[in-house]
Amino acid sequence: MLALSGCAENEGFKAGCPNVGILRDAGTLRTDQGVAVLSGIFANCAYDDTHVKIAANLDISGRVNEGGSATALPVTYFVAVVDPNRNIITKKDFSTTIPLNGGTGMVQETLEQSIAVPKTVDARWYEVLVGFQITPDQADANRAANEGR
Numbered sequence: 270m271l272a273l274s275g276c277a278e279n280e281g282f283k284a285g286c287p288n289v290g291i292l293r294d295a296g297t298l299r300t301d302q303g304v305a306v307l308s309g310i311f312a313n314c315a316y317d318d319t320h321v322k323i324a325a326n327l328d329i330s331g332r333v334n335e336g337g338s339a340t341a342l343p344v345t346y347f348v349a350v351v352d353p354n355r356n357i358i359t360k361k362d363f364s365t366t367i368p369l370n371g372g373t374g375m376v377q378e379t380l381e382q383s384i385a386v387p388k389t390v391d392a393r394w395y396e397v398l399v400g401f402q403i404t405p406d407q408a409d410a411n412r413a414a415n416e417g418r
Contacts, residue, residue, distance in 0.1 A: 285393030286314035287350075287384065289325055294412045295400025302339040305331040305367060307346065308375070310399060316388040323397055325380040331367035332374075342367040342374070345402040350384055353394035358384070362402055 289312040298305040312325035331342040344367060349360040368374045380399075386392050403411070 284316055284321070284388055284391045286312070287321065287323060287392045287395040287397050289323060289397045290399070292398050292400035293415055294408045295403055297411050297414070298344055298401040298403060299407065299410070300342070301334070303331055303333045303337060303342045303369065305329055305342055305344045305401065307399060307401065312397070314392070316392075319385060319387055320383045321386055321388075321392040321395075323380075323382040323384070325382070325397070327378040327380055327399060328375060329365065329367060329378065330373070330375045331369060333369050333372045340369050342369055346378075347400055347402050348380060348382060349398045349400075350382060351396040351398060 289310055291307045291310055296307045306329070307327065308330045309328040310325055312323055314321050314323045316322075327346075329344065329346070331344070333339045333342070343364065345362055345364045347360055347362050350358045352358050363378065365376055365378055367376050382397055384392060384395055384397075386395070401407075
């Protein structure tokens with residue numbers, strides 16, 4: 270027997286948060302001055318009638334290259350929102366500088382992102398992705414280094 274239901278709003282529906290993460294192949298940046306790593310991201314979300322708002326803290330760590338003397342490591346990273354069909358909805362670049370005290374350092378960036386979806390749509394199928402703005406060759410090198418991990 271097949272049961273049919275009406276179009277009434279499901280009062281028990283609780284929409285989820287978008288997946289928030291670091292792109293593996295864009296999570297490391299190697300420069301002449303040092304190496305930076307997107308080392309962690311912690312996020313939560315809240316819905317209003319027309320949007321889901323994501324608040325996140327992004328940890329970026331860095332170290333000076335062996336034999337180097339850099340005291341700071343400037344980096345550029347991006348935040349992209351991807352829809353359920355894997356289309357990039359928005360992408361924005363950000364710059365920061367990691368202070369290198371004693372050769373290592375860390376900075377925490379606060380991110381806010383808003384995605385236009387009504388609260389009746391489950392945003393868990395959207396993604397907020399973070400990565401360093403790197404070249405294709407750098408992405409290939411990261412991919413090779415990540416193999417087998």
